Amino acid sequence: MSSQKAAKMEGIRLLLLEKIDPVSMKGKNEFVVAMDSVGAGLDEIVFYVSGSGARMAETTKGLPTDATVTAIVDVIEQNGSIAYQKK
Amino acid sequence: MSSQKAAKMEGIRLLLLEKIDPVSMKGKNEFVVAMDSVGAGLDEIVFYVSGSGARMAETTKGLPTDATVTAIVDVIEQNGSIAYQKK
Amino acid sequence: MSSQKAAKMEGIRLLLLEKIDPVSMKGKNEFVVAMDSVGAGLDEIVFYVSGSGARMAETTKGLPTDATVTAIVDVIEQNGSIAYQKK
Amino acid sequence: MSSQKAAKMEGIRLLLLEKIDPVSMKGKNEFVVAMDSVGAGLDEIVFYVSGSGARMAETTKGLPTDATVTAIVDVIEQNGSIAYQKK
Amino acid sequence: MSSQKAAKMEGIRLLLLEKIDPVSMKGKNEFVVAMDSVGAGLDEIVFYVSGSGARMAETTKGLPTDATVTAIVDVIEQNGSIAYQKK
Numbered sequence: 124m125s126s127q128k129a130a131k132m133e134g135i136r137l138l139l140l141e142k143i144d145p146v147s148m149k150g151k152n153e154f155v156v157a158m159d160s161v162g163a164g165l166d167e168i169v170f171y172v173s174g175s176g177a178r179m180a181e182t183t184k185g186l187p188t189d190a191t192v193t194a195i196v197d198v199i200e201q202n203g204s205i206a207y208q209k210k
Numbered sequence: 211m212s213s214q215k216a217a218k219m220e221g222i223r224l225l226l227l228e229k230i231d232p233v234s235m236k237g238k239n240e241f242v243v244a245m246d247s248v249g250a251g252l253d254e255i256v257f258y259v260s261g262s263g264a265r266m267a268e269t270t271k272g273l274p275t276d277a278t279v280t281a282i283v284d285v286i287e288q289n290g291s292i293a294y295q296k297k
Numbered sequence: 298m299s300s301q302k303a304a305k306m307e308g309i310r311l312l313l314l315e316k317i318d319p320v321s322m323k324g325k326n327e328f329v330v331a332m333d334s335v336g337a338g339l340d341e342i343v344f345y346v347s348g349s350g351a352r353m354a355e356t357t358k359g360l361p362t363d364a365t366v367t368a369i370v371d372v373i374e375q376n377g378s379i380a381y382q383k384k
Numbered sequence: 385m386s387s388q389k390a391a392k393m394e395g396i397r398l399l400l401l402e403k404i405d406p407v408s409m410k411g412k413n414e415f416v417v418a419m420d421s422v423g424a425g426l427d428e429i430v431f432y433v434s435g436s437g438a439r440m441a442e443t444t445k446g447l448p449t450d451a452t453v454t455a456i457v458d459v460i461e462q463n464g465s466i467a468y469q470k471k
Numbered sequence: 472m473s474s475q476k477a478a479k480m481e482g483i484r485l486l487l488l489e490k491i492d493p494v495s496m497k498g499k500n501e502f503v504v505a506m507d508s509v510g511a512g513l514d515e516i517v518f519y520v521s522g523s524g525a526r527m528a529e530t531t532k533g534l535p536t537d538a539t540v541t542a543i544v545d546v547i548e549q550n551g552s553i554a555y556q557k558k
Contacts, residue, residue, distance in 0.1 A: 406487055407502075433536060433537045435521075440526070441477040443477075454479075456473055464513065
């Protein structure tokens with residue numbers, strides 16, 4: 124939360140994401156702050172877009188963002204088998 | 211796969227790529243998630259574009275992507291000899 | 298401060314930011330220079346946007362910037378509890 | 385070489401570049417794949433542009449690229465003396 | 472210097488910058504090649520912009536650049552005291 128911010132940041136929800144290793148599915152202790160566009164919650168695995176692509180979601184057009192969560196992951200498949208399935 | 215996602219993510223296939231060392235042709239245990247634009251499959255070596263260039267393929271225009279697979283690699287040449295040839 | 302600069306850099310305030318680890322809240326000894334758009338001060342935790350998003354704040358449109366402070370952080374929540382609160 | 389690729393990739397020459405340390409002029413075992421816009425050859429030192437700038441050369445406008453070779457280096461000067469001269 | 476280059480690279484001055492640690496003010500042995508827009512010289516500390524922001528200076532509009540020097544630094548202030556002053 125922030126009380127002093129650029130005008131366009133009003134009403135925006137910022138999420139603190141921890142990057143995961145897609146093999147072990149464990150957190151890597153590396154973090155990124157991303158705008159939410161899908162209503163992501165605690166302990167979910169999400170997909171986020173960085174760079175100018177972060178402003179290509181309907182809800183982030185023209186906003187000062189460099190990272191946006193665009194999907195909550197249901198299933199990750201690796202080498203033909205399921206590596207992760209959302210509960 | 212994802213059931214909750216930004217509108218523009220519908221019907222998009224996301225691939226989990228492992229980066230390779232172009233000398234040893236071995237995986238580097240570094241991963242990137244990229245949109246598919248060529249129908250890439252398991253165990254293929256692909257070329258992907260990151261950043262805003264990822265939206266320059268015919269199929270990814272205006273989509274919230276920061277990485278897109280734009281070619282499946284047939285041959286890699288190094289110092290004049292063939293380092294990789296697709297089976 | 299700079300006396301020789303590109304025309305568009307006149308009157309711009311550049312801040313030297315130290316990145317923090319969002320778990321320990323300690324500085325990581327990694328730095329970034331960012332344009333200020335919110336009047337941030339010493340010892341505050343701020344949110345900054347990098348890349349082309351840095352030019353999406355009202356005050357940085359068209360400026361040669363790749364990083365802009367867009368918010369001063371009041372509260373950081375982690376796993377449901379408050380990890381940081383601005384004094 | 386690639387037989388399956390995005391339409392805009394037709395006729396494009398991709399180069400495998402090895403980054404060099406500008407002090408020792410030795411390869412760093414870090415690689416980048418870049419589009420060619422100058423006819424670069426084996427063992428030449430080249431300058432490449434990454435990100436959206438990679439599409440600012442005459443020949444790469446609108447192409448899905450994030451790295452383009454824009455110059456073959458003739459001379460590198462360091463601290464007033466010549467560190468590299470093309471043969 | 473380069474004799475074979477993309478058309479838009481004519482007359483452009485490229486600088487080899489060494490990144491510094493803003494605490495010790497020592498070089499970090501990491502380098503970046505940037506276009507000059509301010510007439511920077513040897514042993515000066517400069518500020519450069521990377522990414523698409525590198526094309527936002529008056530002199531670099533539309534050029535294939537991903538890094539541009541936009542200011543020569545006169546003074547760096549840290550924790551309220553002066554860490555660097557140009558001679």
